[in-house]
Amino acid sequence: MSDEINIIEKAISHFTEELEARGLRKTPERFAILREIYSLGGHLDAEDLFLHMKNQEYRVSRATVYNTLELLVEVDLVKKQQFGNNITLFEKSLGYKQHDHLICTKCGKVIEFCDPRIQQTKSMVEELIDFEIAYHSLNIYGLCGDCRKK
Ligand SMILES: [Zn+2]
Ligand SMILES: [Zn+2]
Structure with a gap:
């Protein structure tokens, strides 16, 4: 299967x-x-x-x-x-792979990206500030390639 x-x-x-x-x-x-x-x-x-x-x-x-x-x-x-x-x-949400989002403010397109450094930053912050992270949300807004061409 x-x-x-x-x-x-x-x-x-x-x-x-x-x-x-x-x-x-x-x-x-x-x-x-x-x-x-x-x-x-x-x-x-x-x-x-x-x-x-x-x-x-x-x-x-x-x-x-x-x-x-x-x-x-x-x-x-x-x-x-x-x-x-x-x-x-x-x-x-089952089989969900950790990723973050880029959102085009013009057409509303959502693009996924995954950067392992975000995980590293989380681990570092947890140690440095003594904070237990449950989840995070990172959304980046801007214009996609298609919208910038128009
Ligand atoms: Zn767009
Ligand atoms: Zn997503």
């Missing part, structure tokens, strides 16, 4: 347990939304996800997509990222 399929299977079984524990129905729509987020990968906007599912002939309402996303955030299967005042994107 490839890692990717393995992670999707794990996410599905975790979601099944959470739905049961909360007394919520295990509807196919809820699982379809989870599958899409995990198979598409990257950073997704709720509206884009809804349109994507509609195009694939899934019978889901906008409300179901939005509510399911919130539920998935609550059970830690999806991360909700707020970029600036008006960009909210979702990304899978």
Whole structure:
């Protein structure tokens, strides 16, 4: 089994347990939304996800997509990222690889980057200031290459 399929299977079984524990129905729509987020990968906007599912002939309402996303955030299967005042994107949290974000303020594009030196800085700061870091968030704003060409 490839890692990717393995992670999707794990996410599905975790979601099944959470739905049961909360007394919520295990509807196919809820699982379809989870599958899409995990198979598409990257950073997704709720509206884009809804349109994507509609195009694939899934019978889901906008409300179901939005509510399911919130539920998935609550059970830690999806991360909700707020970029600036008006960009909210979702990304899978199982099999999540540490990365930070570059956000284009013109087109809203989000680019991932990973720099191991950030991890080193965290370790150094923890020692220097006696602080236990739980998580970090680093978002860098500017203009992407495409937008600068225009
Ligand atoms: Zn741009
Ligand atoms: Zn990300």
